[in-house]
Amino acid sequence: MPQNLLIKGPEKGVRLLTLHRPEALNALNTALLGEIAAALDEAEADPETRAVVITGSEKAFAAGADINEMAARDLVGILEDPRQAHWQRIARFPKPIIAAINGFALGGGCELAMHADILIAGENARFGQPEINLGIMPGAGGTQRLRRALGPSLTMQLVLTGEQISAERALQAGLISEICPTELTVERAIRIAEIIAEKAPLAVRLTKEAVHKAADTDLATGLRFERHAFTLLAGTADRAEGLKAFQEKRKPQFKGC
Known part of the structure; x- marks a missing residue:
């Protein structure tokens, strides 16, 4: 059983993961990252889970890496850091992730949020990469994902x-897609996930992958992938169901095939 992560669902196709280290403002230690990665592995294997919401508390989504754990590592420990494998597992998750962010999303917390496909922030959210204050730098994608999001x-x-930025500044810069009242952030993220969960699973996966290709490849390569994925979906039962449901003016029943 996870010790630092609360797992709920799936309900209506959505699994909710809540970071739960209140004594440390949800700081991301090795154990918590491992639990997140394992929960996503489980969600990937579960056909009933079609989207995942990740959140923390109203005070902190995640205030960064666990500094006490970090300080205890020597150079060998850093080179053999098991957290890198956990981050890679999180990054490879193929289903949609929606982050519901309240309070501090700093350092590793900001990096975890940026692993999500859609970021919903409460009015009290604060974003930043303060690693430079410790004589280090972001190490879980902060320099790369932030550059793609903010310029x-x-x-x-x-x-x-x-320095930190507010939710309003993050919205203006394109890091997040919405700002909600703090008490409604998780509810809004779950609702978005439920809407996505109603769509055709194969189309959702390939659409997510195609959008990510835009950041990873040149335009011509991205367009080739898009055309290939579009062609693959044309032969699916879900595509036939979607067209039939539209003609019959009813809600489609997608099966993921």
Whole structure:
């Protein structure tokens, strides 16, 4: 049983993961990252889970890495850090992830949020990469994902100063897609996940992959992938069901095939 992670569902196709280290503002230690990765592995294997919501508390989504654990590592421990494998498992998750972010999303917490496909923030959310204040730098994708989301200037400002930005500034810069009242953030994220969970699973997976290709490849390569994926979906039973349901003016019943 996870010790630092609360798991609920799936309900209506949605599994809710809640970071639960209140004494440490949900700081991401090795154990918590391992539990997140294992929960996502389980969600990937479960056909009833079609989307995942990740959240923390109203005070902190995740306030960063566990500094006490980090300080205890020597160079060998850093080189053999098992957290890197956990991060890779999280990054490879093929189903949609929606992050419901309240309070602090700093350092590893900001990086975890950026592993999500859709980021919904409460009015009290704060984002930042303060690693520079410890004489280090982001190490779980912060420099790369932040650059793709915010552009070079604001990214440089955040990672070189350690400053934080508000939810409003994050929305203006394109890091998040919505701001909600703090008490409604998780509810809104779950509702978005439920809407996605009603769609054809194969189409959702390939659409997610195609959008990510836009950041990983040149335009011509991305367009080739999009055309290939579109062609694959044309032969699915879900595509036939979607067209038939539209003609019959009813809700489609997608099966994932």
